[in-house]
Amino acid sequence: MGNANKCSDRQATGASLSAYYNASQLRADAWNRVKHNTARLAKVSMRRAENERLRHAVEDDLRLLEPVESYWAFPGKGCMAHLWRLFDDQQHLALAQTAARINRALVNESYRVQLQRFGPERDTELGEETGDDEQTLIAHSRPYFEVLVVDTLSAQEEDHLRAGLRRMRREEDNLVYEVVIVPSFEDALIAVLFNHNIQACVIRYGFPFRSRHRLEVLTSYLEGVAESDLEDQPDRDRGPLLGAIIGKLRPEIDLYLVTDVSVEDIAGSISQKFRRVFYRQEDYLELHLSILRGVNARFEAPFFNALRTYARQPTGVFHALPISRGKSIVKSHWIQDMAQFYGINIFLAETSATSGGLDSLLYPSGPLKAAQEMAARAFGARHTFFVTNGTSTANKVVVQALVRPGDIVLVDRDCHKSHHYGMVLAGAHVRYLDSYPLDEYSMYGAVPLKEIKRALLEFRDAGQLDRIRLILLTNCTFDGVVYNVERVMEECLAIKPDLVFLWDEAWFAFARFVPTYRQRTAMAAAERLRDRYRSAEYRERWQAFKAAIDRADDEVLLTTRLLPDPDKVRVRVYSTQSTHKTLTTLRQGSMIHVNDQDFKAKSEETFREAYMTHTSTSPNYQILASLDIGRRQVELEGYELVQKQIEMAMVLRERVATHPLLRKYFRFLTIEDVIPADHRASGIETYYSPDTGWSRMEQAWAGDEFVLDPTRLTLYVGPTGVDGNTFKTKYLMDKFGIQVNKTSRNTVLFMTNIGTTRSSIAYLIEVLVKIAQQTDEHLADASPIERRMHERRVVSLCQELPPLPDFSRFHDAFRSSAVLGTSEGNMRKAYFLAYDADKVEYVELAEAVRQTAANRQLVSANFVTPYPPGFPILVPGQVISEGILAFVGKTDVKEIHGYAPEFGLRVFTEAALGELLRGQPMGTKAAATADD
Ligand SMILES: Cc1ncc(COP(=O)(O)O)c(C=O)c1O
Numbered sequence: 014m015g016n017a018n019k020c021s022d023r024q025a026t027g028a029s030l031s032a033y034y035n036a037s038q039l040r041a042d043a044w045n046r047v048k049h050n051t052a053r054l055a056k057v058s059m060r061r062a063e064n065e066r067l068r069h070a071v072e073d074d075l076r077l078l079e080p081v082e083s084y085w086a087f088p089g090k091g092c093m094a095h096l097w098r099l100f101d102d103q104q105h106l107a108l109a110q111t112a113a114r115i116n117r118a119l120v121n122e123s124y125r126v127q128l129q130r131f132g133p134e135r136d137t138e139l140g141e142e143t144g145d146d147e148q149t150l151i152a153h154s155r156p157y158f159e160v161l162v163v164d165t166l167s168a169q170e171e172d173h174l175r176a177g178l179r180r181m182r183r184e185e186d187n188l189v190y191e192v193v194i195v196p197s198f199e200d201a202l203i204a205v206l207f208n209h210n211i212q213a214c215v216i217r218y219g220f221p222f223r224s225r226h227r228l229e230v231l232t233s234y235l236e237g238v239a240e241s242d243l244e245d246q247p248d249r250d251r252g253p254l255l256g257a258i259i260g261k262l263r264p265e266i267d268l269y270l271v272t273d274v275s276v277e278d279i280a281g282s283i284s285q286k287f288r289r290v291f292y293r294q295e296d297y298l299e300l301h302l303s304i305l306r307g308v309n310a311r312f313e314a315p316f317f318n319a320l321r322t323y324a325r326q327p328t329g330v331f332h333a334l335p336i337s338r339g340k341s342i343v344k345s346h347w348i349q350d351m352a353q354f355y356g357i358n359i360f361l362a363e364t365s366a367t368s369g370g371l372d373s374l375l376y377p378s379g380p381l382k383a384a385q386e387m388a389a390r391a392f393g394a395r396h397t398f399f400v401t402n403g404t405s406t407a408n409k410v411v412v413q414a415l416v417r418p419g420d421i422v423l424v425d426r427d428c429h430k431s432h433h434y435g436m437v438l439a440g441a442h443v444r445y446l447d448s449y450p451l452d453e454y455s456m457y458g459a460v461p462l463k464e465i466k467r468a469l470l471e472f473r474d475a476g477q478l479d480r481i482r483l484i485l486l487t488n489c490t491f492d493g494v495v496y497n498v499e500r501v502m503e504e505c506l507a508i509k510p511d512l513v514f515l516w517d518e519a520w521f522a523f524a525r526f527v528p529t530y531r532q533r534t535a536m537a538a539a540e541r542l543r544d545r546y547r548s549a550e551y552r553e554r555w556q557a558f559k560a561a562i563d564r565a566d567d568e569v570l571l572t573t574r575l576l577p578d579p580d581k582v583r584v585r586v587y588s589t590q591s592t593h594k595t596l597t598t599l600r601q602g603s604m605i606h607v608n609d610q611d612f613k614a615k616s617e618e619t620f621r622e623a624y625m626t627h628t629s630t631s632p633n634y635q636i637l638a639s640l641d642i643g644r645r646q647v648e649l650e651g652y653e654l655v656q657k658q659i660e661m662a663m664v665l666r667e668r669v670a671t672h673p674l675l676r677k678y679f680r681f682l683t684i685e686d687v688i689p690a691d692h693r694a695s696g697i698e699t700y701y702s703p704d705t706g707w708s709r710m711e712q713a714w715a716g717d718e719f720v721l722d723p724t725r726l727t728l729y730v731g732p733t734g735v736d737g738n739t740f741k742t743k744y745l746m747d748k749f750g751i752q753v754n755k756t757s758r759n760t761v762l763f764m765t766n767i768g769t770t771r772s773s774i775a776y777l778i779e780v781l782v783k784i785a786q787q788t789d790e791h792l793a794d795a796s797p798i799e800r801r802m803h804e805r806r807v808v809s810l811c812q813e814l815p816p817l818p819d820f821s822r823f824h825d826a827f828r829s830s831a832v833l834g835t836s837e838g839n840m841r842k843a844y845f846l847a848y849d850a851d852k853v854e855y856v857e858l859a860e861a862v863r864q865t866a867a868n869r870q871l872v873s874a875n876f877v878t879p880y881p882p883g884f885p886i887l888v889p890g891q892v893i894s895e896g897i898l899a900f901v902g903k904t905d906v907k908e909i910h911g912y913a914p915e916f917g918l919r920v921f922t923e924a925a926l927g928e929l930l931r932g933q934p935m936g937t938k939a940a941a942t943a944d945d
Contacts, residue, residue, distance in 0.1 A: 034663045034707050036207050036230045037656070040081050041119070043074045048116040050074070051109035071100065071108075080226040084204045086159050086191035087124035088115045125157040155189045156312070158649075159210040160304055162194045163201040163255065164217035181301035188308055198243070198255050199224035199235055205263050206234040206528075209653030212311075213267040213304045214259055216252045218274075237711050238262065249274060256286045262528045264393070265648050267307035269300065311648040315380035315387070316372065316641040320634060323371055324361035337363045364634055374399065374632045375625065384641040391648045392525050393536040394588075394606035398624065399640050401632040403601045404519040405431035407589040409438060411515050411605060412483070413623035414616055415587075416441045419829070420482035421837045423468055426820050427457045427884040428487050428517060433876060437844045437889070442480075442829050444468055444837040445820040445888075448490075449689065452816045454682065454727070455757040457884075459494040459719055460486060461692065462501055463571055469508040470567045475833040478509055485515045488535065491755055491883070492762065493725030494687060495521075495530075497718050499538035500574075506542075506582050507575030513585040513609070520725075522590040522604070523767060526651030527659070529714045530722075539586035539608035546579045555579055585609040595766060596651075598643040602636045654767035661774050662724040662765040666701045668778050669728075674785045675778075682727040682760065684713070684720070692718040724765045728781075731759035731811040733788050734803045736905070749780045755883070758905070759810045815903035818886055818896040824872040824921075826929035827890035843890030843921075847874035852925035857917035862898050872926060874919045877911040879904060887911070893918065 033039040053059075054067045075096060082093055092115065099108040118124040162174065175192050182189065193211065195204050197220055205211055222244040226232070238258065246254055256268045270287045289303050335341035339360030342352045352360070364371055372381035381399070389397035400407040408431040416422055418440030424432060426445045436443050446464055448457040465484070472478045484505060489495040498516065505512050516535035524530035531537045545551050558576045565573065588606045592598040609616060647654075669675045685698035695713040700723050702708075714720050730740045737756030745751040745761070755762040763777070792803060823838025825831045847853050853874045856864065861871055870892055877887035879901075886897055901912065912918060 033230055034660060034667070034701075035656075036081060036234070038660060038664075039230050040078070043078050043081070044112075044116045044119060047071055047074045047078070047112045048109075051105065051112045054105040055109040068100075075100065077228075080228050080231060083226075084193060084195065084200070084208045084231075086193050086210070087118065087127070126154045155187060156649075157210070158188065158190045158212040158308060159208060160190050160192050161201065161204050161208070161211045161214040162192055162217065163196075163198075163214065163220055163252075164194065165196045165220050166194060177297045178301055181297050186305060188305055188312070190304065190308075196220060197224050198222045198251055199232075200226070201255055202238055202258065202262070203231050203234045205259050205266060206238075207231065209650070209656060211263075211266060212308050212649065213269065214256075215269045215271060215300065215304075216255055217271045218252055219248060220251065222251065233709065236709065237715060253286065260286050263652055265311065265391070265526075265652070267304070269303065308649075311387075311391075312645060313387070314384070314638075314642045314645045316384040317638040317645075319371055319380040320362050320364075320638045323364060324358060334363060336360055359635060362635060362638070371634065374401070374637065375628060375630065381637065384637070384644070387648075388604060388640065388644045389606070391644050392522075392590075392604065392606050393531075393534070393540060394608055396607040396612065398605040398607075399637055400589075400603040400605060401601055401629065401636045402603075402627075403593070404517070404589045404591040404603045405429070406627050407603045407605045408432055408515070408517060409435040410620075410623045410627050411587045411589060412436065412439050412441070412485075413626060414620040415483050415513050415515070417482075418841070419480070421472065421477070421480045422482060423465065423484040425460050425486045427490070428485060429519065430876070430878060430884065432485055432517070433840070433885055433888060437841045440839075440841045441482075442837040442839050443888075444472075444481075444835070446486075447819050449692075450817040450819075451687065452814055453811075454686070454729070454760050455814055455817065456492050456727075456760070457490070457817065458492075458687065458689075459490055459496060462497075462504060462718060465501065466504060466508065466571055466575075467567075469505060469512075470570060472835055473508060474567070475830065475835045477830060477833060477835050481509060481512065483513045483515055485517065487517045487519075488533070489518075489521050489524075489722050489725075491520065491725075492687065492727055493722035495533050495720045495722050497716070497720075498533050498535055499541060500718070502538060502542060502584075502586070503577065504575040506577035506584075508570075510577050510581040511583045511585070514587065516586070516588045518588045519591040519603075520594055520722075522592045523595040523647075523651070523655050523658070526647050526655045529711055530655070533714065533720070535586050535588035536606050536608055539584050543584045543608070543610065546577070546582055546584070552579055583610050585611055592640055592643060596643050597639070597646050597767070599633075599636045599639040601633075602640045602643070604640065651767075658724055658765050658767050658769055661769045661771070662726060663700060663707070664771075665726060665763070665765070665774050665777065666723070668774075669781070670701055671703050672778070672782070674789070675781055678730070678732045678785045678788055679781060680729050682729055687721050687727070688717075688719045694718070726763045726765070727760045728763060729760055732807055733784070734806040734810065736810055737761050738907075744784055745780070749783075751777065751780060758814055815900045816896070818894060818900045821892045821894035821897060823890050824870060824892050824926065826872070826921075826926050838890050840889050843872075843874070843888075846921065846925065846929075847889060847919070849925075852922055853919055854922050855917045856920055858898065858902055858914065861893065861918055861920075862895075862902070865893065865895055865898060869923070870926075871918065871920045874921050875911045877901075877909060877918070879906045879909040879912075885911075887918075893920065 033042070050067050050071045054064065054071065059067075075093075079093065082088065083090075088096075092111075096108065096111060096115075099105075099111060118127055160178075164174075166174065171194050174194065178192055190212070193204060193208065195201050199222065201214070201216070203224065203226075205214065224232070243254060252270055252272065256270060259266055259268060268287045269289050269291065271291045271293065273293050275292070288307050291300065337360065339352060339357050342348055342360060343357075372379040374381060377385065385397050385399055388399070389395065398410075400410070408429065412422070412432070412435040416439045420439075420441055421444055422436060422441040423444050423446055424436065426447050435441075446460040446468055448460050450457055469478070469481070472481055486496060486501070488498055496516075502514055505514075514535065518524070518535060521530075521534060524534050525536070555576050555578065559578075562570070562573060562575075586608045589603065590606065591603050593600050593602045607620075612620070666681050669679055669681055683699040684693065690696075693713065695715075695717050697708050697710075697713040697717075700708055700710060700721075710720070710723065730737060733740070735744065736758055737760050740761050741753050741756045745753060753761050753763055765774075792800065795803065822836060823840075824843075827838045827840070827843050828835075829837060829839055856871060865871060873887040873889060873891045873893055875887075875889055876885045878885045886900060887893060901909070901918075
């Protein structure tokens with residue numbers, strides 16, 4: 014170990030490394046350079062100056078890697094020392110071979126197998142070729158992870174600890190791990206954020222606070238995480254404090270505390286954070302077994318395993334599922350290709366609750382119940398429910414569970430269509446909330462908090478606050494705008510302390526697994542609020558706030574950060590997630606997560622009924638199994654996968670911003686483009702700029718009203734002269750097989766996901782470069798008239814976009830309390846009124862414009878939804894404004910559901926509206942609900 018100590022003298026210090034988005038990128042690049050430079054050094058004929066230059070370069074990189082590698086088990090200290098020895102002895106050939114092997118093992122991750130074979134006692138052999146096909150080895154080896162130990166140990170003590178735990182390995186262990194030892198509080202935090210292999214952490218006692226490393230790319234992990242006042246905490250509290258912070262950053266990690274204070278004294282108060290507390294632990298077997306048990310608790314996938322076991326059993330099928338066991342296929346003369354394509358397992362696993370042996374989704378009591386409980390743990394919910402027909406259904410379940418006919422719901426105007434239809438089904442009276450528009454890109458942002466508060470105050474001032482039941486917002490939006498969920502809930506609860514929240518997180522299931530994103534998820538925010546309102550410190554804040562805000566008018570309330578009354582507030586939060594959109598799950602696999610303080614008391618029964626209403630009696634068991642095993646994946650590697658996903662997105666942003674040809678025709682919309690400055694207190698405008706490098710997203714995500722999810726990349730393609738939809742179908746899809754989900758008139762949305770690889774990013778760049786080259790060539794050869802036509806198209810796409818219309822209003826015939834001045838509407842009444850054919854008529858667009866100008870109030874009889882942007886610009890009962898008519902007239906969107914230009918707009922007849930107005934006393938709740 015002498016060499017290991019010697020080489021720690023050679024550590025790099027605070028060189029500016031802002032060229033790298035994160036330390037993983039730096040690590041990969043540095044090893045690559047070491048590989049290339051040592052390979053060149055190994056060539057015999059080389060001029061002395063060149064030799065010197067290369068040696069300097071290798072030395073610099075090894076120095077850089079020295080602190081970086083101290084957070085990983087591979088290649089490990091022994092192997093780094095071996096490299097230094099080869100370098101010092103100028104054994105360039107051996108140096109090059111070792112560096113190449115290490116690099117290769119890191120890139121293809123075969124180190125996970127190599128460490129199992131050789132172990133750290135033979136550090137120098139790590140990176141040796143195994144002789145076997147590495148991918149096969151990886152596939153057949155036991156899952157591998159790393160355990161972090163926080164302690165100040167000498168080199169001998171470190172060896173002793175590693176060897177001690179290694180000796181505990183048994184043949185029957187299904188998992189295998191290596192140990193990473195760090196000497197301080199800060200190093201432990203860097204390690205858990207940098208090293209995604211860490212699944213368990215053993216915190217011992219008597220370690221210092223500060224890290225010795227001051228490498229910017231590493232210490233940047235500590236920003237906003239390790240406050241300096243922590244340094245002053247007594248030694249005795251340092252371990253528990255560290256556990257608490259790690260628990261917040263990576264809640265999935267199992268924590269073990271080893272203490273020299275009497276276990277009985279402390280175990281009670283900190284037992285929630287730690288899986289187990291040991292007293293001066295030297296019992297390696299107990300620790301080893303605890304570590305394996307902890308990780309196995311996440312590895313377990315009860316429903317997937319039950320289904321697999323079921324598939325292996327011989328059964329006779331006498332119920333209504335001919336595909337079960339593949340029977341109807343294998344004996345078929347005509348559909349053999351179906352079995353060949355899918356393989357037999359999927360049919361062996363086809364079953365239903367009534368066929369016995371497996372659990373029932375409608376009445377779970379066995380493995381499905383366990384699987385849902387484990388999902389609740391993974392996603393930080395109090396309860397989780399699996400849904401097998403997408404978030405479209407999950408949304409309807411939640412709305413029906415919470416809303417009675419006549420209840421008022423505040424709804425984000427550009428939410429998914431399932432909510433609008435859900436409102437009709439539930440008989441909710443809807444108060445739409447307008448998002449800020451982004452006219453330049455034909456898309457919407459999200460609803461500003463001020464707008465939400467204004468709506469609540471409107472009802473409070475009209476004495477109608479009691480009727481508001483639920484607020485429904487989309488987090489994050491299709492285009493990646495993310496709310497400050499905690500703040501929105503806190504301020505809304507200050508006005509209405511029992512308000513229920515439904516956050517549509519269809520696109521945000523992955524957000525749970527990295528700390529920056531997690532803080533903006535509904536479940537994490539709900540948990541924080543519950544903690545906060547219990548605390549004495551909050552009570553004090555609230556008293557001070559109450560005194561300051563006494564008798565404030567609406568204008569003051571709109572601009573003041575409001576706090577709810579801790580004695581009245583109830584935290585009631587629901588989130589719906591399309592697990593299938595962002596994590597590993599079969600199509601339509603979704604989840605409903607609940608953190609509702611009154612769930613048991615008020616909503617459990619209604620939730621069950623709503624779930625029964627919308628859930629098929631034949632749910633697809635493959636989808637359920639995939640939800641279960643997808644949960645296993647994120648609990649064990651969600652942190653790694655989401656980190657990489659973000660990294661890929663950042664790399665893509667950087668490449669497009671710095672490529673001279675790409676910059677000519679394309680750019681990814683920046684934070685500044687999508688979020689107006691008054692919603693961005695941090696002032697951060699872009700994730701990457703060629704002039705200033707990377708901005709750290711943490712600062713914006715900690716406080717800004719809205720942030721942009723960097724993994725959703727909106728490419729502005731207007732300068733190519735091709736509209737978004739044509740770009741998607743004719744260029745990306747038909748020519749290059751690239752699929753994208755959404756377009757606007759001048760943009761195309763790319764999403765990275767947990768499966769995105771470096772090569773898929775490289776392919777996309779290559780394709781964009783080709784398209785840019787073709788555009789360049791086409792323009793170079795174009796005649797003057799063709800060029801003018803191109804310019805005309807660019808102007809039309811970039812500058813002549815019809816402004817997106819706001820929600821106008823519900824017609825008085827559908828307003829429940831028009832005389833009180835509140836603006837909610839009864840959509841269901843309008844929706845079903847349109848079932849009477851003689852109450853509706855069609856009015857062509859030009860005629861509609863004329864009649865509106867002549868003061869007729871045209872009222873839509875149905876939903877009108879252009880794709881894009883994909884949400885209704887008209888709902889049943891809504892007055893058709895001039896702005897909406899102008900938008901319909903100008904838009905060149907081909908697909909508008911609910912509107913056929915040859916027929917015109919479907920509206921209510923004047924007679925039908927007149928009849929309603931005459932017959933309906935208004936202004937009371939009784940009147941409002943009588944029609945429901
Ligand atoms: C915000 C939002 N919510 C809900 C849904 C519906 O989800 P699913 O496709 O899982 O039914 C979508 C689908 O795109 C969506 O964008």
